[in-house]
Amino acid sequence: MHSEDRAGGADDGAAGRSGGRWADDGLQRAGTGAPQEWPGTPPHGDQPSSHTVIDGRYELLEPIGKGGMGEVWKAYDRRLRRFVAVKGLLDWNAMTAGTRTEVMRRARREAEALAKIEHRNVVTVHDQLETDDQVWIVMKLLEARSLADLLSSERVLAVPRAADIGLQILQGLRAVHGASVVHRDVKPGNVVVRDDGLAILVDFGIATFDGAPRVTRLGNVVGTVPYLAPELFAPASPGPTPASDLWALGVTLYEMVEGHVPFGGNAFWEVQENIRQFPEPSLRYAGPLSPVIRGLLITNPLQRLEAAAAEAMLREVIEGPALPNAARAASAPVPAVSVPAPPLENGKRVRFPDWKRVRPPGWKAATAAVCVALLAGAGWIVSNGSRHDDKSGGRAGSEQARDPGGSGTQQQWKDTHTTLKIGVKGDQPGLSLYDEKTKTYEGYDIDLAYAIAESMGYAEPQFTEVPTDYRSTALKTKQVDLIIASYSITDERKSAPPGEYSVAFAGPYYEASRSFLVRDKSTRYTIEDSSDLKDLGVAVCTARDSTYEKTLPAQGFTMAKSQPNTYQDCLDKLLDEKSDVYAVASDDIILAGYLKANPGKVRLLENIQGAEGYGVAMRPENELLKREVCSALRSILAGETWEEMYVKNLAGLMDDKDPPGRPDLTECENH
Structure with missing residues (x-):
């Protein structure tokens, strides 16, 4: 790290999108007034308060979460002018003078390990720092609802939705475990789900290293009791593991x-006895998820389903055999679907949503039967051939279809999709x-999206923000119909492995064209062109799953150790001294x-080939939509x-x- 290579002082950091949010939140801009500085040695057990400034940089604004290991604060990064989440890793109640x-x-080592984890399903750690009696991690502030709120x-x-969220949590855990860290508090409250479906594992406040001694507080194992593995209750437990x-x-x-744990x-003894x-x-409603759930809930940790096998099983659930899409047939009789009674909770039946949202055992077969009945009742003929053999009709909303009444009217995408869902970027x-x-x-992309939507008969499209490395997943899971987000056309993306x-x-x-953005001033390096x-051999950052991730190393460029999932994150790294x-x-x-958004801090090199x-x-199957x-x-x-x-959007740039x-x-x- 080179402290002399400053991308801007504390007062001229990247304003970006943060500036407007102060006005929106009704907050005073950081740096005004007389904020309280962090004392040299806080008294034992003291907690920080609003407007405390840590390390002369992060101003604490308000607590946004509280647990046994301390509070998580919404803070303002004065240097880069952005909001972040700040949390201390030390537990005052579990620390004595002899163990301090x-x-x-250990807290320093944990902070260092967490800072190295860069994965789209794990909250981004921007910084680690230390005061006299606390070790802090500074994380990306996520404005999304938790899975607990969703449930x-x-x-x-x-x-399918549960399997997709579960797969993303698992992929995040595999990255965490790969860094020799154990999260130790996986639960719905520690997973946030964005509007675009991206699930992110958060709250590493009680994370520990694989095989580290068990940490207890007041005789209890640290963690949330209903989610604790049975081996953690044993007196001779080796402690938390992957x-x-x-x-x-x-x-x-x-x-x-299932709607309940x-x-x-x-109390831990109650959960232990129930196990x-x-x-x-x-398992009443898990259907194809049953095997993976049962495998993960094996009480013997040595026999428990491993991460790689669980990931393969979850993918199989998500990518299950394709079923024919039902045509719109309001007059077609819908056969009854037999489902078990909903579970009892506190002596009462929980609310049971309709069968389209809850999948009982055998839901694939039941859904297939309903689809076939709907199609047959409406007079549709379904081909048994592949999609390449069925170009003339038979799947509403994906291929060209004819009106069942025989009028010969060509079907439009809008006939079966009342909303046009478009994935876009939000940081370009x-x-x-x-x-x-x-x-x-x-x-420009947004105006293009509106023009396409208008041509297709939609008054207003529905936008969902998708990062670079999540675009194909957003399509695959049908969270969006189209993606208009500077998505480069490549043969690899058209025929993925x-x-x-x-x-x-x-x-x-x-x-x-292709190019590079570099720091405007650097006392260490002189960078005039791409050569x-x-x-x-300086580190080059690009977005994960971009075309540059694979092509640049082959051309002799040195890439950063890991790539984030957005170009904005790369820019943040470039601006960070x-x-x-x-x-x-x-x-x-x-x-x-x-x-243009960062004048005097960065400059653009000449374009490369x-x-x-x-x-x-x-x-790929949406031929009608493509037409x-x-x-x-x-x-x-x-x-x-x-x-x-x-002229409106790009000429000025x-x-x-x-x-x-x-x-x-x-x-x-x-x-």
């Missing part, structure tokens, strides 16, 4: 589909940026937006709309009022 030195040492409002989740985190995941999966009780008496809790000035003040998206998801593109609607990046990242690789139009053709992405999108793009590119969108040449719609040739 050792506990402080409180919806009670239970459909099996297997105990997997048990907690099994409890969480069970709760998502498998082993009730408030002993009923080691195999009944000029292309797709979320405005905190107006709570709306704006930019096994285990990954292929997408279809319409476009390109814009051709971008200097190669010669110096403590970071070893000296360049951000992306498209020239994306980097031009960041350049290669171009990125942006496409509108969708699921309509291609039709809309042809109209947009042929008229004045395309140039108007460029590129310092060129004349738009570039219009791209050819190579991905629409047969549509």
Whole structure:
């Protein structure tokens, strides 16, 4: 780390999107008034208060969570002018004068390990720091509801949705365990679920190292009792392990589909006794999730389902055999579906949502039967061939279909989809940026989305923000219909290898060049062009799952040890004076937006060889949707709309009022 390479002082950090939020929240801007500084040695047991400033940088604003290990605070990073979450790792109640030195040492090691974990399903740790008697971690502030809140409002989740969230939690845990850290408090309250479906594991306040001695408080094992693995109750327990985190995941999966935890009780002895008496809790609604839940809830940790096997089973549930889509047939009789009675809780029946949301055992077969009956009742004929053989109709909403009444009217996507759901970015000035003040998206991609939606007959599309490495998953899980988010068209994405998801593109609607953004001033390195990046071997950051992640190393560039899931995170690293990242690789139009938002702090190098053709992405089976999108793009590119969108959103960034040449719609040739 090079302290002399400052991307800006404490008063001129990246304003970005943070500035407007102060006004929105009615808060005084950090740095004004006389905030309270963190004392040199806080008295034992004292807690920080509002406007405490840690390390001269992070101003605590308000507590946003409280547990046995202390409070989590919403704080303001004065240097980079952004909101963060700050939490102390030390437990005052579990620390004595004799153990303080050792506990402080372990906390430092834990903070260092957590800071190294970079995974889309694990909360990002920005910084670690230490005061006299506390070790702090500074994390990304996530504005999303917890899984616990989601379950409180919806009670239970459909099996596919629960499996998707469970898979994401598991992938996050595998990254955590790979860093030799055990989370130790996996539960719905410590998982946040964004509107776009991304699940993120949070709250590492009581995390510990694999195999570390068990930590207790007042004679009890640390953690949330209903989610504690049975081996943790034993007096001779070796302490928490990755297997105990997997048990907690099994409890969480069970709760998502069954509506309650498998082993009730408030005290640890009650839960322990329930596990002993009923080691195999009944599963009424888990359906295809039953095997993985049972495998994770095996009481012997040595026989418990391992993470890799659990991941494969969850993927199988999500990617289960395709079923025919039911056509709209209001007059078709729907056969009754037999489901078990809902479970008892405190002597009362819990509310049982309709069968579309709760999947009882055998739900796949039941759903298939209902779909077939619906189609047959409406007079539809379903082909048994593959989708490549069924181009003329038979699947409502995905292929060209004819009106069952025989009128010969060609079906439109809007006929079976009342809302057009579009995935977009929220951190790319000029292309797709979320405005905190107006709570709306704006930019070239957004205007294009509106134009396509209007062409398809929609008055207003529904936007969902998707990071770079989540775009294909958002399509696969049907959270969005389209993605218009600077998605580069590549052969690899159109025909992904096994285990990954292929997408279809319409476009390109814009051709971008490749370039680098570097620090404007650096006393350590002189970087004039891209060849200097190669010669110096400095770290280059790019978004995970971007085209640059694979192509740049082959061209001789040195990449950062791990890549974040957004270009904005790369920019944050570039602007951070403590970071070893000296360049951000992306498209020239994306980097031009960041350049304009951070004048005097960064500069753009000359373009390098290669171009990125942006496409509108969708699921491959949606032939009808692709035809309509291609039709809309042809109209947009042929008229004045395309140039108007460029002049409005991009001309100022590129310092060129004349738009570039219009791209050819190579991905629409047969549509």
